Amino acid sequence: MQTYVILRRGGWQSADDLHEAAARSTAEGERMGDDVRWIRSYVLAETDGTVGTVCVYQATSPEAIRRHATAADLPVDEIVKVADTVIVRPDPAPVAA
Amino acid sequence: MRAALAGDLEDVVAGHGRLVFLEGEAGVGKTAVLRLFLQSQKATSRVHEGACDPLFTPRPLGPFVDVAASVGGELQRVVAADGKPYEVATALTHYLAGREPTILVLEDVHWADEASLDVLRLLGRRIERLRALVLATLRSDELTRTHPLRVVMGELASSSAVARRQLAPLSLAAVTQLARSTGFDPGALFARTGGNPLFLTEVLAAGGTEIPATVRDAVLARVARLTPGARDAVEKLSVIPYELLEVPADDLAECLDSGLLTPTATAVAFRHELTREAIEESLRPDSRAALHRQALRSLESLPAEARDPARLAYHAEGAGDRGAVQIHAPRAASRSASLGAHREAVAQYARALRFGDQLSELASAKLLERLSFECYLTGEFDRALEAQAAALEHRRRLGDPVGEGDALRTYSRLLRYTGRVDEAFAAAHAAVRQLEPTPGRELAMAYSNLSHLYMSSEDAAPTVEWAEEARALAEQLGDDESLVYALGNTAQLAIIAREPGAAERIAELFERSCAAGLDEHAGRTFVMRVWWAPRGRSYAEADEHLEEGLEYCESRGLDLWRLYLLAYRARACLDRGIWDEAVNAARLVIDDQRSSPMPRIVALSVVGLVRARRADPDVWPVLEEAWRLASSTGELQRIEPAAVARAEAAWLEGRPELVEAEVVAALGLARARHREWIAGELAYWRWRAGGLDTDPELDTHPEIEGPFGLQMSGQWELAAAAWDELDSPYEAALARADGDEGAQRRALDELTALGARAAAAIVARRLREQGAQGVPRGPRRSTRASPAGLTARETDVLELLAEGFRNAEIAERLFLSRKTVDHHVSSILRKLMARSRGEAVAAAARIGLLEDR
Numbered sequence: 001m002q003t004y005v006i007l008r009r010g011g012w013q014s015a016d017d018l019h020e021a022a023a024r025s026t027a028e029g030e031r032m033g034d035d036v037r038w039i040r041s042y043v044l045a046e047t048d049g050t051v052g053t054v055c056v057y058q059a060t061s062p063e064a065i066r067r068h069a070t071a072a073d074l075p076v077d078e079i080v081k082v083a084d085t086v087i088v089r090p091d092p093a094p095v096a097a
Numbered sequence: 098m099r100a101a102l103a104g105d106l107e108d109v110v111a112g113h114g115r116l117v118f119l120e121g122e123a124g125v126g127k128t129a130v131l132r133l134f135l136q137s138q139k140a141t142s143r144v145h146e147g148a149c150d151p152l153f154t155p156r157p158l159g160p161f162v163d164v165a166a167s168v169g170g171e172l173q174r175v176v177a178a179d180g181k182p183y184e185v186a187t188a189l190t191h192y193l194a195g196r197e198p199t200i201l202v203l204e205d206v207h208w209a210d211e212a213s214l215d216v217l218r219l220l221g222r223r224i225e226r227l228r229a230l231v232l233a234t235l236r237s238d239e240l241t242r243t244h245p246l247r248v249v250m251g252e253l254a255s256s257s258a259v260a261r262r263q264l265a266p267l268s269l270a271a272v273t274q275l276a277r278s279t280g281f282d283p284g285a286l287f288a289r290t291g292g293n294p295l296f297l298t299e300v301l302a303a304g305g306t307e308i309p310a311t312v313r314d315a316v317l318a319r320v321a322r323l324t325p326g327a328r329d330a331v332e333k334l335s336v337i338p339y340e341l342l343e344v345p346a347d348d349l350a351e352c353l354d355s356g357l358l359t360p361t362a363t364a365v366a367f368r369h370e371l372t373r374e375a376i377e378e379s380l381r382p383d384s385r386a387a388l389h390r391q392a393l394r395s396l397e398s399l400p401a402e403a404r405d406p407a408r409l410a411y412h413a414e415g416a417g418d419r420g421a422v423q424i425h426a427p428r429a430a431s432r433s434a435s436l437g438a439h440r441e442a443v444a445q446y447a448r449a450l451r452f453g454d455q456l457s458e459l460a461s462a463k464l465l466e467r468l469s470f471e472c473y474l475t476g477e478f479d480r481a482l483e484a485q486a487a488a489l490e491h492r493r494r495l496g497d498p499v500g501e502g503d504a505l506r507t508y509s510r511l512l513r514y515t516g517r518v519d520e521a522f523a524a525a526h527a528a529v530r531q532l533e534p535t536p537g538r539e540l541a542m543a544y545s546n547l548s549h550l551y552m553s554s555e556d557a558a559p560t561v562e563w564a565e566e567a568r569a570l571a572e573q574l575g576d577d578e579s580l581v582y583a584l585g586n587t588a589q590l591a592i593i594a595r596e597p598g599a600a601e602r603i604a605e606l607f608e609r610s611c612a613a614g615l616d617e618h619a620g621r622t623f624v625m626r627v628w629w630a631p632r633g634r635s636y637a638e639a640d641e642h643l644e645e646g647l648e649y650c651e652s653r654g655l656d657l658w659r660l661y662l663l664a665y666r667a668r669a670c671l672d673r674g675i676w677d678e679a680v681n682a683a684r685l686v687i688d689d690q691r692s693s694p695m696p697r698i699v700a701l702s703v704v705g706l707v708r709a710r711r712a713d714p715d716v717w718p719v720l721e722e723a724w725r726l727a728s729s730t731g732e733l734q735r736i737e738p739a740a741v742a743r744a745e746a747a748w749l750e751g752r753p754e755l756v757e758a759e760v761v762a763a764l765g766l767a768r769a770r771h772r773e774w775i776a777g778e779l780a781y782w783r784w785r786a787g788g789l790d791t792d793p794e795l796d797t798h799p800e801i802e803g804p805f806g807l808q809m810s811g812q813w814e815l816a817a818a819a820w821d822e823l824d825s826p827y828e829a830a831l832a833r834a835d836g837d838e839g840a841q842r843r844a845l846d847e848l849t850a851l852g853a854r855a856a857a858a859i860v861a862r863r864l865r866e867q868g869a870q871g872v873p874r875g876p877r878r879s880t881r882a883s884p885a886g887l888t889a890r891e892t893d894v895l896e897l898l899a900e901g902f903r904n905a906e907i908a909e910r911l912f913l914s915r916k917t918v919d920h921h922v923s924s925i926l927r928k929l930m931a932r933s934r935g936e937a938v939a940a941a942a943r944i945g946l947l948e949d950r
Contacts, residue, residue: 004714031261032254034240034247062713063680063704070677078854081714 001037001058003082004065010050011075018043018051021074028072035064040091056082101262102134106142106230109198114227114258116220118206118250120237121264123371124295124312127234130264131202142230143199149208151370154429154445156407157212157438160203161185168192182215182437183652189220193229201231205370207239207246211475212438215654218249225258237263245440248688255681266292280306295369302356316375319357327351331358335376336388336415338408339364341395389415397421406432407441414448422452427464434471437654442471462491466504469511474657476691478515485511502531503539506546513550514693516730525550541570541579545586552586553732555770560590577613581606585618589625595633600626620646620655627665628734632774633803634823636669637916643669656691664696667703668738674826674851674890675924676707694726698735701726702742709746710827712854716746728762736763737775744782749855753786777805784809808832813840824917826890827851834860838869845872887928887946894921899938899947 012018022041029038037058044052059065062079069076098119105115121127135144145167147160156162158176165176165185172188180188193199203209206217217233224231240247253259267275272292273283279301289308290296299315300308303322309315320328330348344352349365352358357372358365367373377385393412396404406429413421430445446468453461465488472481485508492501509524525547532540544567551560567583588606591599603622610619623646630639643662650659664686670679686692686700701723708716723739730736740763747755760779767776780801801809804823807816813835820829830847833840834856841864848857864872887895890911897907908918922934931937941947 002715062708062711062715063684066677066711066713079713 001060003039003085004057004059004062005080005082006055006057006065006069006076007052007078007080008055008075009044009052009077010046010048011053012051015043015051018053021072024072025068025074028068032064032068032071035060036068098130098262098264099134099137102130102230102232103137105260106138106198106200109228109230112228114193114224114229114231116224116231116233116253116256116259118259118261119232119234119264120240120261122238122266122293123236124293124369125264125266126294127264128204128369129294131204131232131234135200135202138200141198143197144202145199146202146204148204149206149210149213150407151205151208151374152407152411154407154411154441154448155208155210155213156405156429157210157433157436157441158182158185158216159210160206160213161189161216164189164201164203179432179435181654182212183219183654185212186216186219186223187652189216190223190227193227196228199229201229203231203233205235206233207235207244209246210433210438211245211440212433212436214245214249215437218252219651221249221253221256221259225256243690245690248685248690251688252685267294267297268292272297275301281308295371298356299372312371313375313378316357316372317379319355320376320379323355323357324348324351327355331376332380332384333388333391334358334365334367335373335380336385337392337395339366341392386416389413390418392416393418393421407445410445410448414452419452419455422449423456426452427467430467430471434467439471439474443468443475443477446471458491458495462488462495462500462504465491466507469507473511473514474691476689476693478511478693482508482511482515498531499535499537499539502528502543505531506539506543509546509550513553514695516694516726516735518550518554518730518732522547522550536570538571538574538576538579541567541574541576542582544570545579545582548583548586552590553734555590555593555733555772557590557594560586577609578615578618581610581613581615581618584609585621585625592625593629593632600638616653617655617658620650620653620658623649624658624661624665627662630665631668631672631738632772634672634825636673636824637920639665640669640920656689657693660686660689660692661696664692664699664703667700671703671706672827673824673920673924676710676852678928679703680707695735698723698726699738702738706742706745709742709749710851710853710855712749712858716750720746731766733763733766733770733772733775736766737779741775741778741782744779744786748782748786749859751859756782756786773802774805777801777803781805781809804828804832808835811835821912822914822917824920827853827856831856834863838864838867842869887925891921891925891928892946894918895925895937895941895946898922898925898934899941 012021025038029036039056039058041053041055044054046052057065059068065079066076068074102117102119105117108115119127119131138144145164147163149155149160162176165173168189170192172185172192175184175188193201203213203217206213209217220231235246250261269283269287269292272287272290275297276283276286281300286297286300286308289310290300293312296312296315299312299319303309303315303318305318309318320331323331326345326348330344331352333342334344334352349358353360353365357368359368367376380388389412393409393416396409396412406425409425410422410429413425426445426449430442430449433439433445434442446464450461450464450468453464456464465484469481469484469488472478472484485504489501489504489508492504495501505524505528509521509528512518512521512524525543528543529540529547532543544563548560548563548567551563564583564587567579571577571580571583584602584606588599588602591602603625607619607622610616610622623642626642627639627646630636643666646662647659650656650662663682667679667683667686670676670682680703683700683703686696687704692700701719705716705720705723708714708719720739720743724743727735727739740759744756744759747753747759760783764776764779764783767779804816804819807813807819813832817829817832817836817840820826820832826847830844830851830853833844833847836844841860845857845860845864848854848860861872893911894907897910902910904918904922905915907913908915911918913921926932926934926937929937929940931940938947
């Protein structure tokens with residue numbers, strides 16, 4: 001599998017919308033586990049009040065990511081392949097917590 | 098898990114068949130869960146079971162032989178008559194279509210032979226309509242990325258009637274519970290066994306104070322505590338099938354008491370395959386060989402109809418018995434081949450050849466030729482070529498000119514498949530020279546082969562010339578196959594050149610092939626009918642033959658042609674803007690190891706283009722692969738799809754300077770062959786990339802007809818209308834992008850709706866540069882993927898459908914041809930999985946497609 005970053009800018013009206021989407025995403029991700037693995041996401045506070053995400057996935061192809069998005073009804077703006085990972089510090093505790 | 102399975106069964110009772118893959122690591126308890134579930138259901142449902150063998154080379158159709166024995170009737174007759182996978186699937190479908198709900202259990206399908214996997218695939222595609230719950234168990238840890246079962250599961254993945262259920266190992270809490278009355282530390286026990294129930298059972302049964310390192314150690318510890326007689330019995334049973342062995346009752350009872358063996362309906366079996374493996378591996382090599390010898394002798398003494406050649410070959414190799422391998426492996430191979438289990442046939446022929454250093458020249462040549470043919474059928478083209486080359490050497494030493502000439506002809510065909518076209522021509526001519534002194538069927542086939550090579554290079558005169566030689570000789574000999582082969586080449590040439598009457602010739606050829614029982618040639622006619630449609634995008638007619646062809650090839654196991662047809666579907670969907678479906682069809686071609694380079698090039702080009710148009714990553718690895726397969730062949734049909742895809746991808750990435758290199762060779766070839774559509778398409782990309790300045794005469798060539806020519810001469814409106822008429826929304830949008838601001842804004846909307854992010858960005862930039870207001874900085878916010886993946890145009894058609902308009906009326910309102918609307922409607926029905934227009938509208942309303950309109 002390859003690692004990809006997926007941009008979903010301003011995809012949801014509210015955090016609640018996003019929570020529902022996350023549940024669908026998890027369910028679909030389990031069904032497609034051979035092709036797609038969700039690693040983590042950062043939730044974006046967009047300037048217009050909507051909510052977006054930057055997601056890190058592992059997948060067998062860009063099409064697999066799109067199939068997953070269609071099945072879970074998630075927007076996809078851009079898929080970028082990750083060439084390397086540089087971890088300076090572990091993720092801080094969740095911002096909202 | 099049992100609750101989930103019970104839910105699946107309820108669906109079945111309600112009339113919706115289900116295929117469930119029950120997955121988990123070895124020893125996680127799949128069989129145990131299955132047994133409990135079946136016990137609770139036996140009263141209400143018919144149950145049939147089949148299992149796949151853990152043999153290195155499984156017997157063909159193994160699990161369905163078991164099932165047929167308990168089902169009887171038509172299915173048993175088909176299996177007993179060595180039916181092909183599609184015949185078995187059809188008989189099974191008839192049986193499962195009955196009123197009574199049926200549970201069909203297929204155990205350990207990760208070991209299934211190729212023929213069984215084909216049956217499973219066909220069954221999975223029809224399961225929704227059957228009143229059956231098919232439960233297929235498999236070890237998830239055996240499912241490597243290239244495992245053939247994965248291809249089958251991938252193809253069925255989109256069906257809502259197919260589900261995968263994972264069985265997880267035991268949790269720490271459960272392990273703690275189990276360890277309570279023992280002296281083991283629950284944490285250590287959990288860490289070592291990973292919660293694997295089989296491992297845990299073995300550890301607990303072995304006793305002692307230390308936790309064994311592996312399941313194997315735990316099993317052997319348990320064996321070590323048996324009395325010598327019982328130990329001898331399990332060791333023998335680890336190699337020799339129970340029904341061939343007489344085990345003293347006391348010893349058998351002890352083995353059963355120990356839990357190493359469990360009783361089954363008619364015999365006893367190891368508690369788990371891992372148990373058997375552990376014991377077999379612990380045997381000394383000489384005693385293992387002796388046991389294989391004993392099994393071999395016992396099997397050989399059975400009556401002929403009870404002897405399974407795959408088992409005989411397995412034990413013959415285990416016994417190291419050269420003579421027995423020579424007898425049984427080729428038999429097992431030809432049986433596997435005739436049942437459609439070609440991978441198993443390859444393994445059996447290879448087994449025979451491993452022990453074949455004392456064979457005669459002729460016997461070696463024959464084995465190698467059969468190995469070569471089976472490798473070709475499984476898509477192992479390099480290995481097929483290697484075996485055929487070796488066979489050719491043996492034929493040469495035999496001094497048999499006809500055999501050598503015929504082997505050369507086959508060698509030539511394989512060389513072409515792998516793209517070594519120059520060598521293929523050399524071998525084809527050599528075959529003709531070799532055979533001309535003895536005119537017979539072999540020579541007629543050699544003429545046809547040469548004609549085929551010229552046809553593939555689209556070189557008309559010699560195609561006809563050699564086909565004519567073949568036809569004359571074939572008619573004189575009364576040989577159907579070489580005649581049909583020759584006629585096929587010229588008919589295909591007529592299709593490429595768009596000669597009037599070509600379609601009728603192909604239809605006649607189909608009838609003739611069917612009448613002569615030549616399925617392979619009959620299947621080829623479907624490829625002929627659709628393969629050239631992308632040139633000129635005459636999809637409406639070609640589509641009529643696509644579904645029929647897929648059905649024909651699927652139901653006769655003609656996988657080579659089926660994959661060609663799928664590659665065509667990928668290309669046709671790409672051109673009509675149905676990109677998800679294009680990629681799905683292409684993926685089936687790419688993932689299937691049986692795909693030959695030709696359909697593979699098309700599929701790779703489609704995937705690469707869709708990625709490039711969406712501005713997705715990983716464009717070039719697939720396009721490089723397509724180019725690698727195409728570039729050296731000199732065949733336009735291979736080079737053109739790869740060259741066009743690479744030119745467009747380079748342009749979309751803003752690297753127009755690369756386009757010239759991609760198109761120049763293909764353009765020369767297309768011009769030499771007078772293939773105007775392709776020449777136009779290639780010249781168009783050169784023009785797009787700014788190549789007009791470098792060679793004005795060539796690019797404004799008057800012979801570039803159709804929409805490409807219109808676009809290059811600045812008539813974007815006419816070009817867009819032509820593309821609309823050809824149902825090519827992406828190209829129509831690109832044409833409008835060359836127009837005034839209004840047209841450009843429309844193009845931007847259309848490209849965004851298609852998900853064509855790369856071209857949309859180019860158009861947006863163009864608009865901004867012209868000073869247009871309110872153009873977003875790149876189409877950042879793509880809309881959520883349309884449910885069911887309908888295109889913008891299909892959504893328009895759907896709206897009118899919902900208002901009750903007929904196709905002719907819709908055509909009038911949307912300014913489309915009737916044919917185009919027909920196509921949109923059938924595409925909508927397919928995507929919404931609806932059988933009628935009413936159902937489609939209802940489905941669209943349900944998923945919110947019609948809400949906000």
